[in-house]
Amino acid sequence: MNGFSRLVRQTMTIARRDFVATVFTPTFLLFLLAPLMMLAFGTVGGLGAQKMAMSGDSKSRIVFIAGGEQARTVIAMDKQLRRMFSLATQPADLIVEAPSANPREQAKALIDRKGVDTYAVLYGPLERPQILHVENGPRSAEYLAELANQVLRAQRAGTDAPLSEATKTVVSRTTASESGQGQAAFFTVFALFIVSLMLAGQVVGTMAEERSNKVIEILAAAVPLESVFFGKLLGMFGVAVLFLVFWGTVVIGLGSNAASVMPARLASELATVGPAVGFIPYALLFFAYFVMAYMLLGAVFLGLGAQAGTQRELQMMSLPITIFQVAMFGLAAVAAGSPDSWLATAAELFPFSSPFAMAARAANSPELWRHFAALAWQALWVVITVSIAARLFRRGVLQSGSPKLWRRKAAAAA
Incomplete structure (x- = not known):
């Protein structure tokens, strides 16, 4: 037996010894099931975080102060705009409220209302709308501004229905x-x-x-x-x-x-x-x-x-x-x-x-x-x-x- 063969045989002897000493022990079963324990703890933590996020989302909203026929157009245009967003990136739920005698004070009162998180409130004429929003609500304010723009376009066009209908064809990729x-x-x-x-x-x-x-x-x-x-x-x-x-x-x-x-x-x-x-x-x-x-x-x-x-x-x-x-x-x-x-x-x-x-x-x-x-x-x-x-x-x-x-x-x- 040459030196290299002897080295390989000695190496494999040590390898077999350590393998058997590690695998044939009760603690190896715990080591084998360790990912399952990690997955269980991660699932519990993820469910808790998801529940907290859903609880926060259910209490968040944006408000558009409008009344009459304009309110109906706002709701219709909001449904159309939300199709462009995924479920995870959609704006907060939209609430349409009729204007009071003082829309600005009404908007401030809506921002300060307890029990809900109001990110932004829009009031005033659609040509020059006024938007109040909290520090972490600039995206909500942008959405309300675009919504007002689309409502104004719909009113000038005389309809809130889509003006065109595209034909969409799904094409599967052959490569990544x-x-x-x-x-x-x-x-x-x-x-x-x-x-x-x-x-x-x-x-x-x-x-x-x-x-x-x-x-x-x-x-x-x-x-x-x-x-x-x-x-x-x-x-x-x-x-x-x-x-x-x-x-x-x-x-x-x-x-x-x-x-x-x-x-x-x-x-x-x-x-x-x-x-x-x-x-x-x-x-x-x-x-x-x-x-x-x-x-x-x-x-x-x-x-x-x-x-x-x-x-x-x-x-x-x-x-x-x-x-x-x-x-x-x-x-x-x-x-x-x-x-x-x-x-x-x-x-x-x-x-x-x-x-x-x-x-x-x-x-x-x-x-x-x-x-x-x-x-x-x-x-x-x-x-x-x-x-x-x-x-x-x-x-x-x-x-x-x-x-x-x-x-x-x-x-x-x-």
Whole structure:
């Protein structure tokens, strides 16, 4: 058996040991179901926020002071104008009130009325209307001004009915839109960040735990330290793959059923979102970049965890680790939004943000040659990072290692 085969066998032995020790424990089930718990808490918070927003919307309004035939025209034109707004961007509900003897005082009283939030009130002749609005109601004031303009046009035309009727034809896109590719790029970066945040951070504690109970000294005496580091990295990567397979199966099963009950409008909007390289190459590249992101970040975290002698030191490292991950996410997110900028090029070249930025590139650009070069570049840095981590651990913690070059020359001369 040659040296490389022995190194691979020793590495896989360490990987199998860490994989079994992690998966066959009761706490792994909690780790596997962690996204479900996060989803439950997020759903509760989202429902609470939605209820508060709906409660606020139900009490907000704008007021148009008009009477008689003009009031009927105002209501008709309001219905026509609201068709241009989506449900989320529509103005507040319109209330039409008959004018009193003093319309200005009436408008001020409507603004100050308790129990409702009145954003803007319009009164006076339509040629020169007066609008009172609160500080956060300039858009409501603009809407009332445009509404008054359209009512005046309808009155001069003698009808409030539409003057033309357009023929609308729905045309389906055959490819993803530019904005859809941008959305796919940001989703790619976000998904990789969430997965690496949940999974790569698990590597930190493995080396620190075995350093504290002196197991690492036994492993380092039996096999090369590089095999220990690579083996632990591969073992925890197996745990990450098991996690992804479980949740990927769940999401695919739910997604296939959700597609049949999805509203047609939402389905058409989702059809414009997609990667530029195509879905099959994108799926392969996404997995490849997940592997590289996990290996790169895991190698860094493994090296940091190996330097921690106690749980207190390990806890102190959690903040800079999180900051580092968020920084890589922020850099790649900017690159996803500006794929042709120098910042995107820098993010693609920097090894620890390269998997995120290049995964976004797969969504933004159909070129494939960049990805082969990027994957080779990232794999090189995985080897470099693990080698540096092992050397730092050997010299700093185990207090061993090969002698300095000048000492070897001196010993040879003697």
